[in-house]
Structure formats: structure tokens, C-alpha cells
Amino acid sequence: MRLEQLRFFCAIVDNNFSVTRAADILHISQPAVSKQVAGLEQELGADLFIRASGRLVGLTAAGQATLARARQILIEVDELLHFGKGDTNAVSGRLVIATTHTHARYTLLDIIKDFRLLYPQVHVHLVQANPFQVHEAILAGTADIGISSERQDTKGLREFRGRDLGRSIIAPVGHPVFGRAPVTLKELSKHSLLTLDFSFPGGRAVGEAFENAGIEPNIVMTATDADVIKSYVRVGLGVAVLPTVTFDRTIDQSLQAADVTYLFGAAPTFVLVREDHVIRGYMSEFIRQIVPDNHFQ
Amino acid sequence: MRLEQLRFFCAIVDNNFSVTRAADILHISQPAVSKQVAGLEQELGADLFIRASGRLVGLTAAGQATLARARQILIEVDELLHFGKGDTNAVSGRLVIATTHTHARYTLLDIIKDFRLLYPQVHVHLVQANPFQVHEAILAGTADIGISSERQDTKGLREFRGRDLGRSIIAPVGHPVFGRAPVTLKELSKHSLLTLDFSFPGGRAVGEAFENAGIEPNIVMTATDADVIKSYVRVGLGVAVLPTVTFDRTIDQSLQAADVTYLFGAAPTFVLVREDHVIRGYMSEFIRQIVPDNHFQ
DNA sequence: GTTAGTTACGCCGACCGTAACTATA
């Protein structure tokens, strides 16, 4: 038996018995999950799921018993990996985070706020940089954790995948681009567009989506900073394509957003750590806030 | 992390911190164990073993903590695999065991005796056969568990490896072959030899050992039954080469034995079960008595 | 020289992803 099989099994249960959704969360193909669970069932010699008309609809008695044991095992493995060491209880120290503007300004804001409450003795130092610099900082050891949406060569690094960032168009309230949803690439190309720099999450993908469709976009501005872009959107320069998280309903009351993930795809979030860097204590806790499943290793 | 790593780690501890012995018990190469444990240490970010002059001599604090957790996890995995199902508590039924004479008469004797005490409601049926027939019986489903020392094609079967059977020479007390130990193949070739049939454990290996050494043995008798051979040894027909377990000090008081595993190698014990046969309840318990490490899956 | 353990390297199997297939509504 392998721990992965237990993780997959739990993931299916945690996702309303949808193999597809579980696979999605795990960033793995759906058949792989199916197969592993089938293998687990064979090894246990019992069906774990109640199957109705080709769908999974619930747990058998064996499945319920297995679920409880599986969760327990995964928790203990987790504890072994993260708290089984000497300085488990380290609550003071330093945590240098290298990340891009979008993550620093939006996705990490609440996470760091909560983290500081939990570990007031840990000095959190945030280094803002472009994805390449993030990568370099981790490799060089000048930062402990890198958070980026661009995938680079992972040699010498460990990489965990966090939540995907959807994308939205952002424009002044009432802007004609919101006329009739869902908007298409063709319609967008008629407007002046503002995007993140192509080395940033949401940058390159925008360009590529238009290119693949054979449509020439009218990009009037790129920047490395969503706030800068939003400022120009407010003064009517055009329509921004940004990660959805950069839109804050309370702050951006003069603006309006509409999800366009279906046009440009989602931007993944990668957490980078040096391969030889031991993840433990508060650092482990921090990563856990970003990586969706609790068992990030 | 993989469960195998935890098993390897525990195995080393259980074998007096000898990687070599652990590898031996696990029927795996020694570097494989070394490497997996090194991987575990890296992943945990702490040394588990105290190393002195290139040897493992004890557990670090981290090692002790990890050992406890690892054992706990392995126990729970074990429980999940063997007791997590509906008829966990099945204490009645049937258990058909197909095996060779040596195992039936010697290695399984105590095991079955104990088993019957534990599960008096289970009807144990022992089918004696040659290794090929054992294999066939499992594949055909006429037997639940096969125990043999000959490896066959494992297609459609699951195979667990039990203890190795050493070999001894057995001869009347005071026989000249016991003159000065350790005996050599060359000296043995001067005596009349009795061995098991070549399709039985201890049979083929004896012939091969002589052949590899380029020595012609004087084999005066082969049989499929160690008791038959011992009877002829008692009447002075010659020297028997048999699995060590076939020698019983109390029964064979007129005979003497000397270990010669170094000459002919050990005979492995294989437990065979049909691939689609669910191992649980008393059957699981039975196999557990034969397969040395408690986590046979 | 012998014994225990680590490093190097090629092989093989297992898992994963893509794609085709099945089944249900």
C-alpha cells in the first residue's frame, strides 16, 4: 500500500465523491486517481465507494472504516514529517519570503497577517521581485520561501503547488466591455488593454491566448504592479486583465470585474523551497496555508 | 515519504542497527536500504542514526521520536490492510494449505498447532504435494495458501517470502563426516549421500553446488520425504543433506547434524496466494506467522 | 585483508498523462 493511495481516496471524499474534482485539486490526471483508488480497493479486498450508474455516490461500510483509518495515518505521517523533530516548537526566528507583487499585495496579505498573530516572535521579511529573481533568491539561500506563478527549472528546489489564480477583466463600472457576458477575445481586442508585464502571472498568458487565437490585441500598457494598472484603469485608459485576487470590492468601488479565466487560463501558484532546506515548525505552517491539501509533501 | 522508508528504518533498528542484516531480512540489497534511509533522513531534515566510524550504533533523539511514530503508522497501516474490513472477526471457516513434505512435517507443525488453538472453528486442511502441484493448486483455487521453497512464475499470484531454511548434513552419531568441521564439498563427495528429490527444497541446490564446484557427488538415494531419508540414514546408508529443520534433537537421538548452509545456500520459503484472493482475518494471521516482518504487504 | 556502508550506473517496473472507450441521462 502507498500513502498516495490514501491521499487520493481522502481527496475524493473531500470533494463530494468527484474523482474529477479530486484529480483537479491534486493537480493530477483523473484516470491516475481512478486507478490508484481501484488498486487500493483491490488490495483491501473491498469496495470503498458506493457506485451508482457509473458515479461514486457514497462510502460503503468498509469505505467509512477505511476513511477514518486513512485520515489518521495521514495525520500521523504529517506530524512525523513536520513536528517530529527537535525544534518542533520553534516559535521564533526569521522567515524571508521572496515573491511577486501580486502575491505580496493580495494573496499573501491575510496569510501573513494571521501568521504574525500565531508566531509573533518570527520576523517576517518580504522581498518583492520578479519571478526570475524569486527563483534566484531561493537557490542562493537569501530567501527561505519563494512564491511565484511562473514555473522555472526546479533543479535544486522543491516545489509545491498552491491554489490557481483565476483572471478577470477590470474596468470602470458600466464600461461597455461588460455589455453582454461572456466576453470573447475578439470583443476584448476592440478595447485598449492593460496587463501585467509578460514575466508576471497573468502577463504572458494573456499575450499567448490572443496569439493562439490569431487575434491582435491592443495592449496599451504593461506594468509589474497590479495597483499601478488599476490606477490607470480608473482614469479610463482601458480594460485591465489581471488576476482576480487583485480586485477588491471595497477598495475598488469605482471599478467592476468579470471573470475571464475561460479565456486566459488560471495562473498556478508555486511555493519554492531549497531542496536541502528543512521545512519545519512555523515554516511548515506557513506553507500549509498556501498549499491546499494539508499534506503538502 | 513512502511507507517502505519507515519499514526499512524500523528493520534496521530491529536488527541491532545493522543495515546488512535488515536488508537480508527484507530480501533486498543492502545499498537499497541505505539509500532509502538516507532519503528519509533528508526528508525529515535530521539524522536518525548515530554513526560512529562508518557504522550505525544507535538512534539520535530525532531517531527515537521517529521510530515511535513510524511504528505506530506501520501498525495502523497494517490494521487497515488486515482488519479494516467487514469480516475482520471471522473466526470460522476453512483454510486449505498446499505445501511440500518438509514444510508440512516440520516448519508448519507448530504454526498450525498454535493456529488451531487460536481459531478452533477454522477447519485446516493440509494438502501435501510437490512444488509444482502447490503452484497449480493455488492458481486453480483448490487451495488458499501455498507454501513452497521453489520459485515459479508468479503470474496471477501474490508471493510473500518467509524465513530461509538452512541446510545440514545428518548422519549417525559419530559418523566420520563430523570429523573436523567445517566440512567441504570435496570431503562430502567421498561419502554416500542422500538428498531430497531435485524438485524439492534442498534437492536441486545440492546437485548444483557440486556441479558448480566441478565435483561429482555420490548420491545413493533421493526421496520426496525427509523422514524416509532419515530412516535410511539411521540404518547406515550414508549422509543426508536436508533442511536443518528436519533434524529434531529429541526424535533423532541416534543422529547428529551439522550446518552446511555455507555449502548449499539457504532454501527460501515462499507463501503463495492467488492475486484476487482477499487476505484477511485468520488467513492474514496465518501468513503473519510465516512471514518474518509483521508487515508482509 | 576483511567487514560495513556509501556512491555510480544501467535496468526495469510502476505511475502518469493522452486518448479512446463505455455508460448514463
Added chain:
DNA sequence: TATAGTTACGGTCGGCGTAACTAAC
């Protein structure tokens, strides 16, 4: 026909074994 899941198949990665190497006594 669209959606969820399983089966089929080829590629790739990682663990295993053999062998060479290192270190201690």
C-alpha cells in the same frame, strides 16, 4: 450529446541490483 469514469498504451521517473569505492580495525 454531454459528462463522469474506466481501459489502453507509450513515456518517463525512481527504486533496485551489481559493482566499484571508502573507511575502519
